[in-house]
Amino acid sequence: MILTSLAFVVGQFWLVFRHLKNRRRPAMPTREIVRIDAIPVGGSRVFEYPEPRAFRILVRLDQSTFVAYAQQCTHLACPVIPDPAAGVLHCPCHHGLFDLRTGQPLAGPPRRALQRVTLKIEDGHVFATGVEGG
Numbered sequence: 225m226i227l228t229s230l231a232f233v234v235g236q237f238w239l240v241f242r243h244l245k246n247r248r249r250p251a252m253p254t255r256e257i258v259r260i261d262a263i264p265v266g267g268s269r270v271f272e273y274p275e276p277r278a279f280r281i282l283v284r285l286d287q288s289t290f291v292a293y294a295q296q297c298t299h300l301a302c303p304v305i306p307d308p309a310a311g312v313l314h315c316p317c318h319h320g321l322f323d324l325r326t327g328q329p330l331a332g333p334p335r336r337a338l339q340r341v342t343l344k345i346e347d348g349h350v351f352a353t354g355v356e357g358g
């Protein structure tokens with residue numbers, strides 16, 4: 225009984241700590257990735273965001289839908305490769321698969337979703353506005 229209560233109290237402190245930590249996270253910059261007409265449907269573009277060497281991959285799913293994720297697989301960080309025709313991102317290292325629309329793992333060793341880059345489209349350009357997950 226005492227151990228259960230202690231675990232509950234520790235869990236509550238952990239939740240408060242995480243909440244406070246996330247509140248202090250500075251806002252991510254809004255940064256242009258590419259002109260819309262520079263990527264055909266099914267095409268992709270690797271970019272760095274928000275800092276150099278934080279590699280991301282942008283994929284154009286249709287005329288008006290783009291998605292972007294961390295390029296590093298959540299298993300052992302190999303770069304993932306988009307396969308828009310199959311609707312997946314493929315990790316060649318151990319044959320991990322992620323859903324292209326959600327970033328959720330579908331098959332292979334990865335158990336966590338890819339970190340997602342939030343996007344906005346404005347004046348014919350795609351912009352990165354933040355990072356979610358991970």
Ligand code: FES
Pocket residue numbers: 297298299300301302315316317318319320332333334
């Ligand atoms: S590094 Fe991607 S599946 Fe292992």
